[in-house]
Amino acid sequence: MRDVTISELERLEAQADDGEVAFEMDEDAFRAFYDRTARPLWVYLSRVAGDRQVADDLLQETYYRFLRARVAHESESHRRHYLFRIATNLVHDRHRRRAASTDSRIDDTDCAALPSHENVARHAEQRVDLRRAFGRLKPRERELLWLAYAQGSSHREIGETLGLTTGSIKLLLFRARRKLAGLLRADAPDEGVRPEN
Numbered sequence: 001m002r003d004v005t006i007s008e009l010e011r012l013e014a015q016a017d018d019g020e021v022a023f024e025m026d027e028d029a030f031r032a033f034y035d036r037t038a039r040p041l042w043v044y045l046s047r048v049a050g051d052r053q054v055a056d057d058l059l060q061e062t063y064y065r066f067l068r069a070r071v072a073h074e075s076e077s078h079r080r081h082y083l084f085r086i087a088t089n090l091v092h093d094r095h096r097r098r099a100a101s102t103d104s105r106i107d108d109t110d111c112a113a114l115p116s117h118e119n120v121a122r123h124a125e126q127r128v129d130l131r132r133a134f135g136r137l138k139p140r141e142r143e144l145l146w147l148a149y150a151q152g153s154s155h156r157e158i159g160e161t162l163g164l165t166t167g168s169i170k171l172l173l174f175r176a177r178r179k180l181a182g183l184l185r186a187d188a189p190d191e192g193v194r195p196e197n
Contacts, residue, residue, distance in 0.1 A: 025067070034063065037080055040151060041087055047146050048091050050135060058094070062087040077157075084161045088143060095139050133183035141176040148173055 025033065041062065046055035065086050073079040134142060140162075147153045147161060155169045164172070 030067070033076075033079060036076075037083060038063075041083060044084065044146055044151060045087055045091065047134075047150065048088075048139060048142050049094065054094070058087060058090050061090055065090075081157060081160050084147075085163070088161055091139065091143070129184060129187055133180055133187060136183055137176065137180060140172070141179060144169070144173050144176050145180065 038059065042055055042059050045058045045062075046052050049055055049058060062083060066083050069082075069086075071082065073082060134145070137145070143162065144158065147158045148155075153161065155166045155173075158164075158173075159166050159169045162169070
């Protein structure tokens with residue numbers, strides 16, 4: 001058993017007096033955690049909030065609250081889900097403060113290059129259609145679809161992040177997929193009708 005220094009003991013006592021959990025992520029551990037999670041979290045925030053600048057602000061606030069909470073998590077997975085839950089709550093708070101709907105503006109810089117010009121044009125058209133339909137979904141529907149399909153989270157993980165049961169997640173995901181498909185069908189041009197020359 002190692003000796004505890006007086007400064008460590010004083011710090012632990014002060015935390016106990018304040019009712020705080022005796023957990024601190026050291027700078028190197030936080031930096032590594034940030035490096036692993038910042039990009040996926042920012043992408044999630046930009047898609048759900050619909051604005052890159054807002055995503056930047058929410059990302060900063062999310063990590064600030066994560067560090068301030070000083071909650072002990074036994075695994076990387078738990079830390080990650082706690083981080084996404086904070087981010088989700090911040091997005092909900094923002095939506096509540098701003099009654100106006102969000103504008104989904106997403107840059108095309110992450111589009112993958114396709115070999116033929118026809119494929120590139122068709123792919124770009126599909127992405128625009130998908131973005132437009134995605135932007136017309138409710139924030140909760142966008143969150144569910146993003147967490148499930150872009151982040152690859154399980155129903156249980158999504159439930160933990162959003163504070164819902166697994167059964168609710170399955171039902172809400174089904175409805176969100178059906179609504180997105182309906183929006184895509186409604187926006188699709190009628191292939192049987194040809195323009196007159």
